[in-house]
Each structure stands twice: as C-alpha cells, then as structure tokens.
Amino acid sequence: MAEMVYIGVIGAAECSGEVAAHAEKLGEGIARLGAVLVCGGRGGVMEAAARGARSAGGTVVGILPGNDPRGGNRYLNVAVATGLGDARNAVIARTCDVLVAVDGGYGTLSEIGLALKMGKPVVGLGTWRCTDCRGKDAEVIPAADAEEALRHCRLLLGL
Amino acid sequence: MAEMVYIGVIGAAECSGEVAAHAEKLGEGIARLGAVLVCGGRGGVMEAAARGARSAGGTVVGILPGNDPRGGNRYLNVAVATGLGDARNAVIARTCDVLVAVDGGYGTLSEIGLALKMGKPVVGLGTWRCTDCRGKDAEVIPAADAEEALRHCRLLLGL
Amino acid sequence: MAEMVYIGVIGAAECSGEVAAHAEKLGEGIARLGAVLVCGGRGGVMEAAARGARSAGGTVVGILPGNDPRGGNRYLNVAVATGLGDARNAVIARTCDVLVAVDGGYGTLSEIGLALKMGKPVVGLGTWRCTDCRGKDAEVIPAADAEEALRHCRLLLGL
Amino acid sequence: MAEMVYIGVIGAAECSGEVAAHAEKLGEGIARLGAVLVCGGRGGVMEAAARGARSAGGTVVGILPGNDPRGGNRYLNVAVATGLGDARNAVIARTCDVLVAVDGGYGTLSEIGLALKMGKPVVGLGTWRCTDCRGKDAEVIPAADAEEALRHCRLLLGL
Numbered sequence: 001m002a003e004m005v006y007i008g009v010i011g012a013a014e015c016s017g018e019v020a021a022h023a024e025k026l027g028e029g030i031a032r033l034g035a036v037l038v039c040g041g042r043g044g045v046m047e048a049a050a051r052g053a054r055s056a057g058g059t060v061v062g063i064l065p066g067n068d069p070r071g072g073n074r075y076l077n078v079a080v081a082t083g084l085g086d087a088r089n090a091v092i093a094r095t096c097d098v099l100v101a102v103d104g105g106y107g108t109l110s111e112i113g114l115a116l117k118m119g120k121p122v123v124g125l126g127t128w129r130c131t132d133c134r135g136k137d138a139e140v141i142p143a144a145d146a147e148e149a150l151r152h153c154r155l156l157l158g159l
Numbered sequence: 160m161a162e163m164v165y166i167g168v169i170g171a172a173e174c175s176g177e178v179a180a181h182a183e184k185l186g187e188g189i190a191r192l193g194a195v196l197v198c199g200g201r202g203g204v205m206e207a208a209a210r211g212a213r214s215a216g217g218t219v220v221g222i223l224p225g226n227d228p229r230g231g232n233r234y235l236n237v238a239v240a241t242g243l244g245d246a247r248n249a250v251i252a253r254t255c256d257v258l259v260a261v262d263g264g265y266g267t268l269s270e271i272g273l274a275l276k277m278g279k280p281v282v283g284l285g286t287w288r289c290t291d292c293r294g295k296d297a298e299v300i301p302a303a304d305a306e307e308a309l310r311h312c313r314l315l316l317g318l
Numbered sequence: 319m320a321e322m323v324y325i326g327v328i329g330a331a332e333c334s335g336e337v338a339a340h341a342e343k344l345g346e347g348i349a350r351l352g353a354v355l356v357c358g359g360r361g362g363v364m365e366a367a368a369r370g371a372r373s374a375g376g377t378v379v380g381i382l383p384g385n386d387p388r389g390g391n392r393y394l395n396v397a398v399a400t401g402l403g404d405a406r407n408a409v410i411a412r413t414c415d416v417l418v419a420v421d422g423g424y425g426t427l428s429e430i431g432l433a434l435k436m437g438k439p440v441v442g443l444g445t446w447r448c449t450d451c452r453g454k455d456a457e458v459i460p461a462a463d464a465e466e467a468l469r470h471c472r473l474l475l476g477l
Numbered sequence: 478m479a480e481m482v483y484i485g486v487i488g489a490a491e492c493s494g495e496v497a498a499h500a501e502k503l504g505e506g507i508a509r510l511g512a513v514l515v516c517g518g519r520g521g522v523m524e525a526a527a528r529g530a531r532s533a534g535g536t537v538v539g540i541l542p543g544n545d546p547r548g549g550n551r552y553l554n555v556a557v558a559t560g561l562g563d564a565r566n567a568v569i570a571r572t573c574d575v576l577v578a579v580d581g582g583y584g585t586l587s588e589i590g591l592a593l594k595m596g597k598p599v600v601g602l603g604t605w606r607c608t609d610c611r612g613k614d615a616e617v618i619p620a621a622d623a624e625e626a627l628r629h630c631r632l633l634l635g636l
Contacts, residue, residue, distance in 0.1 A: 083253040087567035094242040106594035113587025249405035265435035272428025401571040
C-alpha cells in the first residue's frame, strides 16, 4: 500500500456560503491530489471541505471532540470519536502533514498554533493573522484562493 | 452515506502465529460485515487483524500512540497519529461500537476496562479474565474462536 | 525544594463504608510518608483517601475527567480539570510513582492496566484479580490492609 | 476548604531576562491573590512565574507534556505528567479560571486559542496579537505590565 498523505482543513463549524465554496473546492482538490482529508468532522468549513472531497472520490477522516462517532457530518468515511473535547485539536494537527486554515474562529486559531508548534506547515486562506510581540508574523503561508492553497500543498508535499 | 459501524480489535503488539491467525480471520470477518476495523495500528494482533480486513476489501483505521502517521503497520487505510501515548487507548474504546479483545497484554487490559467503563460491549477471544473483589467477573463476552466472536458482534450490532 | 513523590489511590466513585475506611487510612498514611496523593478527584474511594490525607496535613491532587475544577470532592488541594473524559485515567497513571488500587470498578481496572503498561508498580487492596490467557496473573502486589499497602509503597519508593 | 481559584501563566520555555522579570512579578502577585498558579511546568516564562509565586508562599501546579513528573522546573509544588504532548495545552486552558499570556511562541498562541474557545478570559502581557479575516481582534485583554495584568485578574475573578 502506498504511503498516505494527510492534509487537514481547519475552520469553524459555521461559515458563510462564500467561505463554504472555498472549502468545498479545497476539499475537491485535496481528493484529486490523492491525499486523505483530515478535519474536525463537524459543520461549516469542515463539512464543506468533506463534501468537496467526497464528490471527487476522496477519503475523509473526521476527528470529533465528542463521544459519538455518529456525531459528525455525513461526508466522513471514517469518524474518530475522541471524547477529548478541545484537546482533539492537537490530534488533528499531529496527524496532518500540512494544514490549510480557512477563515475560522478560536478553535482554528488554536489549531494553527498547535500545528506550527509541531513544525507542520500551515497554509492560510482568509484566516487569522497573528503577530508576536516583536512584530514577527506567525509563519502561515498565505493563499488568495483554493487553487493557490492547493499549489502550496503540492509543493510542500512534493506531490 | 450509510452510517458506519466501528468494531475494534485490541491485542498486543507481539503475538504468536496462532493468535495472529485468529486475529486475521477476525479482521476478515469484520470487513465482510461491512464494519470499519479500528485498532491501535501497530504490530502483532493489530497488524494481523488489519491484514485480514484488507484482504477482504475492508477499511482499517489505526489509532496510534505516537507522533508519526507513518508509524503504523502497512495495512491501515487511515492512520491517526494521536501523540497521546497510552491515553490513545481511550480514543480507541470511545470510537468503537463493539471491541474484540484477542489475547493481549496490559494495554489490552486497560482497553477492556475503558470500554466496559464506557458501556461498550467487549467480546473476549482468549484474553484476560478479570474478577472483582466480590467475585464478579468483568462482563467480557467469551468467544471460543473468530467465528463465535463475529457472531457476537453481529448480534450486538444488529447486523 | 525536595523532589516530590506521587502515590495514586484508584478506586470507584461509590464504595461501602468499610472500603472507605480502608481508603481513608491509606490516604492518611500516604500523607505521613510525605508523598503527594493523586486521585481521580471524585467521590467514594477517591474522596475517602483525600479526606484521610488532608486530616494528616497532606497534599491531594485530583485529576478530574470533566471541565470544571470545582467538580471534585472538597478535600483536594489542587484540582486539574482535564476535560478528557476517561482518557484522564492515563494522566493519573502517568503522574504516579506507585498506585494503590482499592476495590474498584471498570475505571479502576483500566487504571491498573494503564499503570502496569507504563511499568508503574500497582499495589492491590481488595481489588480486581486479572489472569491472562496463559494463566499468568497481572503483577498487582497484594495487600491485606492499608498498613500492608503502605509498607509496599515505602519499600517500592525507598522511603 | 475554600474554593480554589486557578490562574494560568502561559509563555515560552525560553525568554529574555526582561520577560522573566515580568513573569516573576506576575507569579508573586498571583500567589498574593491566594490563587493557585497553573503553568506548563517548564522553563522560561513558566519557571519565572513559578519562582515568583513560590517566593510569596503560593502554590504552583505544572502540567507537563512529558512522561516524567520530575521533568518540570524546581518551583512546582505539584507536577502532573500528562504524557499527552502538546494536547496538554488544552488541559492547562481547561483548568484555569483566567490565563495570562506573557510573550510566547506557537505553544502560547495555541493556548490563547484554546482558552478563548473555552470561554476563558485571557489577559495579554506583550503577547501575540491576532486578527481574524474580518479584521476583528481576538479578545485578549491587553495589560502593559504585571500590575495591570493582576488588576484584570482580580476584576475578572471578583477577588
């Protein structure tokens, strides 16, 4: 079996139609790259990305905060019910080779921080902009749209 | 998409050929039931069960203790690198609808305890026998072989 | 500051008066050894042990499954609200240098398994008896009463 | 026993002398408030805050990422070895009633995100500035120095 590549899509459980359209296109592209899409398994950005990936025949893993593997959106091939609450964000970051942050709330902010702490590349698509006290930006690679985010993923992963 | 059913196979990372044969048959049967096989993703019982499930076209999820999604056996469709160490045993138990314990060491013992604590049915195939201080056995459903374990899984899950 | 020694008392959240009396005596003795008492922070055995330790001026840490640090019993000096559910059992086992299992249900069984997997000594006071499929008992050190359990702790820790 | 209040000090494992001086003053003030100081248990900001709290007779809890309760700095009264890696950041955020972020790297960024996601107030002392894609700042309460951070803590906690 070929080694799997894992790309995370992180974003909030609620989002606008425009953001969902970006996430869906991103999910579709991830599936076309042959990568497994990892997400938090819930609604909003996670669901849109999952729907996109499934529409292109991809594999979607949802890593859920709660206790019920049936608590995720309906586009997951596999749901992992961690029962860990927000600590599951660290499991998402840990599993992924690259993460793409789309828009997002505080959970997404935490995942950006966790992923960068773990040395994982993070691509940002209209997401948080973070600057430390010395004026240095967090090393999130900016992308203007799903296509550019996917180009970054391909380059980062050598696909 | 039909709701997925998750069956865990728990057992040690090293095992005899005889135990591996049981685990492989069990994995094959789980795939034929259409269930997702969940395991700890490593060698021994986990690898044998995964190999069996893949041989029957099934889906195998490995929930790994370490940081590397490439740290699992080669029969996994999806590897989740939790980075949680032994706390990942709780994630395995939480995700599964039923667990089958095959032989096993202390990690397996902990998974039996965690699953029963969570109210998940556990089938035992040549595994730990545990009796509390009042002489009451842990509610592990005994199975003499892989076929009987699979029959229990089917009944428990209404498949 | 002297290095702290951590002794866990694991047991169910409900217990008989007799079991509570054992746990309380155990907690008192742990405090007299100068060790920190670590427990799951809830009722039953955990509360009785905590009460005993506090009565002797000891320090008690409760590692809680839930989200609220005020969700523990009233004898805790420090409550850690893990929000991890049953995965917190692994945190308890990981922190302790020795664990004493008193009576107990499935959660205790899981903690015994986790601690032994991590190579931590476990003393058993009227707790689970576990035998693997080769007839080998889990390496729980039996104690007839709190005094004997404390003697084992002292020997194991070189106190 | 009076209900404990938990104040977290989050920041990087390495920091300048100036930042350490802020953190130490902060730790001292937290102890004088009668609150338990919660931190990640390691060096840099965590050690400086812990040292300050101990100098004022306070209680310091270190929630460590690794497996060894002896792996923390020497100012901890209690060390919890979670063995969870970076997922321990969620345990820190969960346990605290208020968190103060001092300077900090990506781990601190993740803790800010986790705490805000959990609805916990976060005071920032020369830390990350984060703005979402709509130009809205993360709700970190700015403080110019340790005194101002402590005033915020008192107000937030009604002390």
